[in-house]
Amino acid sequence: MIRDHHEGYISWDEYERNQQQLALNNYGRSGGTKSGRGGKALLSGLLTCGQCGRRLSVAYTGNPQNPVYRCYKQNLMMGLPRCMTFGGSKVDAAVARELLRAVEPLAIEATFEAERMHRERQEEQRHIHDDLELRQARYEASLAERRYAACDPDNRLIAAQLEKNWETALRRVRDLEVRKPADSPSTIEVDPGTFANLADNLQAAWDSPDVTMRVRQQLLRTLIADIVVDVDDAVRDVVLTIHWKGGRHSELRVRKPQSGEHGCATTEDALAVMRSMAGRWSDEHIAASLNRIGMPTGKEKPGPHTASLL
Numbered sequence: 001m002i003r004d005h006h007e008g009y010i011s012w013d014e015y016e017r018n019q020q021q022l023a024l025n026n027y028g029r030s031g032g033t034k035s036g037r038g039g040k041a042l043l044s045g046l047l048t049c050g051q052c053g054r055r056l057s058v059a060y061t062g063n064p065q066n067p068v069y070r071c072y073k074q075n076l077m078m079g080l081p082r083c084m085t086f087g088g089s090k091v092d093a094a095v096a097r098e099l100l101r102a103v104e105p106l107a108i109e110a111t112f113e114a115e116r117m118h119r120e121r122q123e124e125q126r127h128i129h130d131d132l133e134l135r136q137a138r139y140e141a142s143l144a145e146r147r148y149a150a151c152d153p154d155n156r157l158i159a160a161q162l163e164k165n166w167e168t169a170l171r172r173v174r175d176l177e178v179r180k181p182a183d184s185p186s187t188i189e190v191d192p193g194t195f196a197n198l199a200d201n202l203q204a205a206w207d208s209p210d211v212t213m214r215v216r217q218q219l220l221r222t223l224i225a226d227i228v229v230d231v232d233d234a235v236r237d238v239v240l241t242i243h244w245k246g247g248r249h250s251e252l253r254v255r256k257p258q259s260g261e262h263g264c265a266t267t268e269d270a271l272a273v274m275r276s277m278a279g280r281w282s283d284e285h286i287a288a289s290l291n292r293i294g295m296p297t298g299k300e301k302p303g304p305h306t307a308s309l310l
Contacts, residue, residue: 042096047069047228047229048227048229049083049084049230050239052071056084069091070082090257095220095242137176140169141170141172144165148162240252240254270290273293
């Protein structure tokens with residue numbers, strides 16, 4: 001037993017679990033993973049710098065505050081340049097989509113497995129019921145035979161009735177024996193089209209306001225062991241190497257915005273329309289045209305465009 005200052009004595013197993021959790025929460029070191037505690041950053045404590053091997057930290061900027069992932073430990077400790085800094089919103093969304101894509105086949109497989117297990121349980125119960133029914137019928141036939149054999153042959157009326165009961169019991173046994181193989185279950189067939197919209201359902205469940213960020217983080221950590229991240233400056237991509245639990249790895253690339261660029265940028269199609277109409281039409285006419293042809297706004301939502309935003 002180990003003495004705990006607040007709760008008295010705890011078991012050795014609980015002490016070891018506490019030590020293991022404390023080690024996991026020491027996420028500042030290489031190999032440490034921060035447990036899901038909520039916040040606005042989905043990948044908090046899960047990203048490892050591909051350059052120095054340290055965990056990335058989270059900072060919040062802007063109004064409303066948006067998460068930014070950065071690795072600056074060697075800058076603070078040794079005065080070296082920062083390894084990387086990038087916005088977290090797009091990276092979080094990309095990893096979430098990758099997680100749902102990975103879960104989708106597992107969810108479908110689990111659905112088929114649940115259906116198979118349900119059918120097997122039903123079939124097992126049916127077999128038990130049939131076996132008991134057949135056993136009872138054989139017992140009743142055996143009992144009827146013994147009663148008939150014990151009957152006085154001179155008592156013809158009673159003997160005839162007992163013989164009739166015996167024949168009825170034997171006929172029931174034959175019916176049950178014939179019926180049993182005929183009732184064997186057919187091959188389980190489940191229409192895969194039934195689960196065609198499962199990915200949409202998973203996305204809706206993930207985006208539900210009732211699901212907290214803490215729950216999302218914990219779900220992420222049940223499937224992902226670590227994510228090694230680097231920045232490809234040549235093409236301005238954030239390169240994420242996802243280490244899935246079970247040993248599989250996958251690479252994910254997310255475009256890193258340029259300085260001053262944000263997520264509410266107008267689409268290239270809308271910009272092309274504006275350039276073609278600029279100088280000949282007023283801002284009000286351009287906004288009306290964009291709304292009429294259904295061009296999305298900078299927030300990737302359908303209209304309305306206003307002249308003050310052009």
